[in-house]
Amino acid sequence: MAKKLSKPELFEALGYKPHAGQILVHRSTAPRRVLACGVRWGKSTCAVMEAAAALLQPREACLGWTVAPTLDLARLIFQRTASTLLRKMRHRVKLYSPREQRLVVVNLGGGLSVLEGKTADNPTSLLGESLDFAIVDEVVRMRESVWTEHLSQRLLDRRGWALFLSTPRGRDFFWKLFRRGQNGRDKDFESWSSPSWANPMLDRAVIEEERGRLTAEAFASQYEGQFTGEDPDPCDVCHGPSRDVPATFLLREGEAIGRCAECGRSVDARGRTIVKRHSNGTASVVVIELRERRGEPAEVHFSEAAADQRGPVLTAPGGPALEVDV
Numbered sequence: 001m002a003k004k005l006s007k008p009e010l011f012e013a014l015g016y017k018p019h020a021g022q023i024l025v026h027r028s029t030a031p032r033r034v035l036a037c038g039v040r041w042g043k044s045t046c047a048v049m050e051a052a053a054a055l056l057q058p059r060e061a062c063l064g065w066t067v068a069p070t071l072d073l074a075r076l077i078f079q080r081t082a083s084t085l086l087r088k089m090r091h092r093v094k095l096y097s098p099r100e101q102r103l104v105v106v107n108l109g110g111g112l113s114v115l116e117g118k119t120a121d122n123p124t125s126l127l128g129e130s131l132d133f134a135i136v137d138e139v140v141r142m143r144e145s146v147w148t149e150h151l152s153q154r155l156l157d158r159r160g161w162a163l164f165l166s167t168p169r170g171r172d173f174f175w176k177l178f179r180r181g182q183n184g185r186d187k188d189f190e191s192w193s194s195p196s197w198a199n200p201m202l203d204r205a206v207i208e209e210e211r212g213r214l215t216a217e218a219f220a221s222q223y224e225g226q227f228t229g230e231d232p233d234p235c236d237v238c239h240g241p242s243r244d245v246p247a248t249f250l251l252r253e254g255e256a257i258g259r260c261a262e263c264g265r266s267v268d269a270r271g272r273t274i275v276k277r278h279s280n281g282t283a284s285v286v287v288i289e290l291r292e293r294r295g296e297p298a299e300v301h302f303s304e305a306a307a308d309q310r311g312p313v314l315t316a317p318g319g320p321a322l323e324v325d326v
């Protein structure tokens, strides 16, 4: 068998110059990679190159799938991979059937590698044998069961890898996958999120025009590559918002409210959350500040902040209130 394939050499041969964000994905060896970036970031391009590299890797045999919510979307990465190899390495393409969504490549070790395009809207098409890799595009438009019931098991036997791609949306299944790849939560996962303009080929001015046409939330998700809406899970670091803390926090003279380095919400001097999760899902805290003066009764100042309003709501009877963001 020939030596292991070098991705940089292959990319050069294919005329592909990955941008800085794409390089991180190509370098990662995590078995589960999650790419949650703005539209036109270059997610599909990155996946096409990963598919090409996997198909050319020297080994006896290899089977990979590109999966998307609809047939048209599934074709995108499949066909781009096929046309990239047909253009630059036609002699290695043994079979290309757009109708069957099947591409057979003679890899660098002389073995046969197969890529198949699959659609998630027909789960019976997802029945099959063990996979060496799965590239799952537009994940936010897919049901979680596509992964949990149809794909993940197929990767077990051959220790296959998966690459998940999507522009982020709310706190859905894709968010859960993304979260596992952050801060070392799951050693098998690595995830990245970055805005559309990380792709140097895109014109920033054109993206800025879109800002005016979209709601702030839509722009944040589609172009800034951010997950929107309130995170239903407590923060890993401060454990807030929490049902187990009181709805009011007593701040003594000289004490200060801190900020959690992970989620940015208010914490006490020991870094624990002071933010209350209410039964209706909202989060807030009322901070009561005591200011004692020698020989005089303590003054009490109130301040209140609501997480869903992303800013302090202040009530301050009798003096300046303490500004607290939850």
Ligand SMILES: Nc1ncnc2c1ncn2[C@@H]1O[C@H](COP(=O)(O)OP(=O)(O)O)[C@@H](O)[C@H]1O
Residues within 6 Å of the ligand: 016, 017, 018, 019, 022, 038, 039, 040, 041, 042, 043, 044, 045, 046, 199, 201
């Ligand atoms: N590294 C790159 N070099 C040159 N062009 C790129 C690169 N990455 C992406 N592109 C181009 O940017 C555009 C958007 O890429 P695409 O992969 O379709 O983005 P996404 O899937 O994130 O929406 C395409 O025209 C693609 O050819």
Ligand SMILES: [Mg+2]
Residues within 6 Å of the ligand: 043, 044, 045
């Ligand atoms: Mg795409």
